[in-house]
Amino acid sequence: MNTPTLNNVQVQRIRAIGLTVTNCDRSLDFYTQALFFELISDITVEGQNYSDLEDVIGAKIRIVTLRLGDELIELMEYLNVEGKPIPRDSQSNDLWFQHLAIVVSDMDRAYTHLNSFPIEPISVSPQTIPPENEASGGVRAFKFKDPDGHDLELIWFPPDKGQDKWHQNSHRLFLGIDHSAIAISNTEQSLHFYRNLLGMQIDSRSLNWRATQSRLDNLPGAEVKITGLRPIQDGVGIELLDYILPGKGRPMPSDWKSCDIAHMQIQLVVNDIEQLVNNLRQNGVQFVSSQIVQFTDNSFPYRQGCLVKDPDGHSILLIVQ
Structure with missing residues (x-):
C-alpha cells in the first residue's frame, strides 16, 4: 500500500x-x-x-x-x-460527530462573550490539556453546540503549540478555523482513505484521556486517540477521533x-x-x-x-x- x-x-x-x-x-x-x-x-x-x-x-x-x-x-x-x-442525545463518540475548531486569542474573553448567547455547552467549562500530554499539553478548549446542534469547539494554543499563524499579533478575539474533527471507528481504515487515497499528510498524533477529556467531551471515562492530518498546502486540517473508551458510539444512519x-x-x-x-x-x-x-x-x-x-x-x- x-x-x-x-x-x-x-x-x-x-x-x-x-x-x-x-x-x-x-x-x-x-x-x-x-x-x-x-x-x-x-x-x-x-x-x-x-x-x-x-x-x-x-x-x-x-x-x-x-x-x-x-x-x-x-x-x-x-x-x-x-x-x-440532529439527534438530541448525540455524543462525541457517535460516528456522525464532527466539529469545527475555532481558534481564539484569549480563551477567557471568548468564553465570556460566547456565554452572552443562548449556546448549549458540551464541556463543563474551558479545559486545559495536562502538561504530561506532549502533543497537546497546555492547549485550552471548550466544546458547545450551535443553534441546530452542530458541534463547535473554541481552542487556544500556547506559544509552543499550533500553527505559526495563530501566534501572530492580532487584535481579533476569534482568529480562524484550525481543523474539523470527526469521530471514526478505526484509525488505520481512515488513514487508508485520507492519507493513502487522498494524499493528506499526518501532522500530529496524541492520546487524550483522564478527567480533562471527560469534562471536555461530557463523556465519562473518555480516552481518545487523535490523528491530525493536513493537505500539502497546509491550512485547515482534519482530526481523526478514535474513541478507545467508552468505545465507539452509534454508526451514522445509512x-x-x-x-x-x-x-x-x-x-x-x-x-x-x-x-x-x-x-x-x-x-x-x-x-x-x-x-x-x-x-x-x-x-x-x-x-x-x-x-x-x-x-x-x-x-x-x-x-x-
Missing part, C-alpha cells in the same frame, strides 16, 4: 466546510454575532446539477458563505426539503442525506478529479454523486464537484476551482 508522493493525485487544500442548517438567517446571526464570522456571499442555487451533486431530488439550496480569518464555512439551507434534525441537519461536508480542492474519482471507485469508496458534476455558472465557487463518503459516512466534497 503506497503512500502518495507529491507527484500523485491528491488534495491540495480545504476550501470550506459546509453545514446544512434549518434556517440560514438564524445561523447567520449566530455565527456573525457570537463568533465574529463575516458575510461573504448569499446565493440560492437550484437545478439538476445541484440535485445530482448532493443526491437530493429537486434541490433548491440557499448557500451563505462566511469567513473567519482565512477560513470559510458555508451554511446550506434546503428551501424545499425538510431535513431530519438513510441520512445532504438535506439532513447533521450533514457537514468538507470541500477538498484536488489536482486531478477524474483520476482521483477513478482511484476511489477502484477502492470501493461510497459515492453520493453518481458522477463528476460540471458547473457553468461563473458565480459558483468551483467548476467541478463530486460528493463521496469516508469509511464512516462523513461527507467529502471533491472540487476543482
